[in-house]
Amino acid sequence: MEFQLYATCPDEVTELLAKEIESIGGTNIRTAYRVVYFDASEEVYYKAHLHLRTASRIYRILKSIPAQSPTIVFDKAKKIRFFELFSEKHPVTVEVVASNREGKIPCHLIGSKLREAINDSFQHNLKVTPNASSRDAVVGIAGFFHDNRLTVSIDTSLNSLHKRGFRIDGHPAPLKESLAAALLAVCEYKGTTDFFDPMCGSGTIVIEAAHIAMNRAPLMLRKKGEFGFEYLNDFNPELWHTIQERAREAEISPRVGLFASDIEPEFVNLAKRTAMNCQIEKYIQFNTKDFFKIEKPSDCGTMIVNVPYGVRMADQNVSADFLRAIGDHLKSNFKGWRCGILAPLSAPLKAIGLKPNKQAKFLNGTVPVKLLVFDIY
Numbered sequence: 001m002e003f004q005l006y007a008t009c010p011d012e013v014t015e016l017l018a019k020e021i022e023s024i025g026g027t028n029i030r031t032a033y034r035v036v037y038f039d040a041s042e043e044v045y046y047k048a049h050l051h052l053r054t055a056s057r058i059y060r061i062l063k064s065i066p067a068q069s070p071t072i073v074f075d076k077a078k079k080i081r082f083f084e085l086f087s088e089k090h091p092v093t094v095e096v097v098a099s100n101r102e103g104k105i106p107c108h109l110i111g112s113k114l115r116e117a118i119n120d121s122f123q124h125n126l127k128v129t130p131n132a133s134s135r136d137a138v139v140g141i142a143g144f145f146h147d148n149r150l151t152v153s154i155d156t157s158l159n160s161l162h163k164r165g166f167r168i169d170g171h172p173a174p175l176k177e178s179l180a181a182a183l184l185a186v187c188e189y190k191g192t193t194d195f196f197d198p199m200c201g202s203g204t205i206v207i208e209a210a211h212i213a214m215n216r217a218p219l220m221l222r223k224k225g226e227f228g229f230e231y232l233n234d235f236n237p238e239l240w241h242t243i244q245e246r247a248r249e250a251e252i253s254p255r256v257g258l259f260a261s262d263i264e265p266e267f268v269n270l271a272k273r274t275a276m277n278c279q280i281e282k283y284i285q286f287n288t289k290d291f292f293k294i295e296k297p298s299d300c301g302t303m304i305v306n307v308p309y310g311v312r313m314a315d316q317n318v319s320a321d322f323l324r325a326i327g328d329h330l331k332s333n334f335k336g337w338r339c340g341i342l343a344p345l346s347a348p349l350k351a352i353g354l355k356p357n358k359q360a361k362f363l364n365g366t367v368p369v370k371l372l373v374f375d376i377y
Contacts, residue, residue: 001042001234006035006153007055009178012362016185017054024051042236045156046243049227050217053181053208055161059142059153060229067150070105070113077117078124080152086139086232088122088130096143096150107143110150114143138231158228165221166278167202168270174201175306179362180208181218186360187302187340187373191215193256194301196337198291200260203271203284205304210280213254217247221278254283259297261287292329300336307343309367318343320351327352330376340373 005026009017014031021029024047026038036055040048048058062085065076086092094114096107118141122130140155162178183205189195191213197206211218229235262268265288275281285297291305305326309318323343330339331354343349345361345368356372363369 003040003042003045004037004061005040005045005048005156006037006059006061007048007052008035008057008059009055010034010182010363012360013054013178013182016182017052020052020054021048024048042239043243046229046236046240049156049161049229050219050243050247052161053218054178054185056178057155057157057160060156062152062154064149064151066148067105067110067145068148070109073105073110073113073150074117074120077114077150077152078120080117080121081125082118082121082130082141083125084233085154088126088128090139090231091131091133091135091137092118092139092141093134093137094118094141094143096145098145099147105145107145110143110145114141114152138225138228140228154228154232156227156229156232158231159226161219163222164218164278165223165226166207166274167204168274168277175204175364177204177208177218179364180205182360182362183304183340183342183371184209184212184302186358186371187304187338189302191254191256194259194298195256196259196297196301196303197306198261198289198294198303199306199308200262200271200286201267201306203260203274205306206258206260206271206284207275207278207280209302210254210258210275210283211278213256213258214251214280214283216251220244220247257298257301258284259287260284261289261291261294263288263290292325294333296334296337302338302340303334304340304342304371307341307347309344309347318347320348323348323351324353327354330354330374334376337376338373339376340371342369342371344368345370 011034014036017036018029018031021038025044026040028039030037063080067073094111096111098107122128142153144151162176164177195209268286268288272286275284354374358373360371
């Protein structure tokens, strides 16, 4: 069984995601704006949901149809065998988005025609009326409208893939786990050297680093029923269980030091509780410390500093003096380390006083940010 899939992600991450997909066996990989298309065997299809760190969602393409008018959309979409895909009992959402060159047909009208086509598929073939509710939906039908064509897909993720299954609420501005994974990828962190997060907040970055160091699949802690593919008629629970078991058996105890600190005791406690929630607290050394009073925990390693900004700083700007002090502290105390600094794009980043050997732009929520990577000699 072969599937045509696409994984969504921030546009800055497509190349990183494409490499991930290649590493798990995806083929015919193509990047586009905020999306990576690929083909997958049934095994790779399930592995993608378990192993992709930087993806936001995964969709399975059902069909590409002409969409010059609402009537054509309905006539072509009703031929898709929705009745074979999922039970009429499941609540379904239908969402349509369009490229910038959207035609004259509004997205909501295309969506309503897709909904009619789903109803027709069940009524014509099974003589039943499908669940008309979208509340607590477990099946998501997606349409992408571009150049008078509509790509109809099914969301096999259900929940965004940054939701790993272990986060504890309590931080005012938590970083998404998928963004943490992208930061680590840009820093080329492979889990083979020590890692330090000195402004750890809720611990998202250091926990993602720990999972890399222990070779844990990022979505391993999701519970049964939290993926969309589990509600499809062709779900293969035996194969899914086998892939999960292989991933569990591949986990190792980290062979590196993992360190995290923050000046705020409540954030350190939150990070500790989150680490406990995914059963890795014994691998991470947590401390409550001022960044400017810390020293490197070992001769070499990787550090990512997520500079406080936005909500955490009551929307105050990151000052040049603060960034200059960070740069001076790194130069004086972290020789032999690769150090990434994540800060708002609007901040006076040249004040750090170091020349980055790598940089990448991202969106953290709604805030444009930049990661600058320095090797300290």
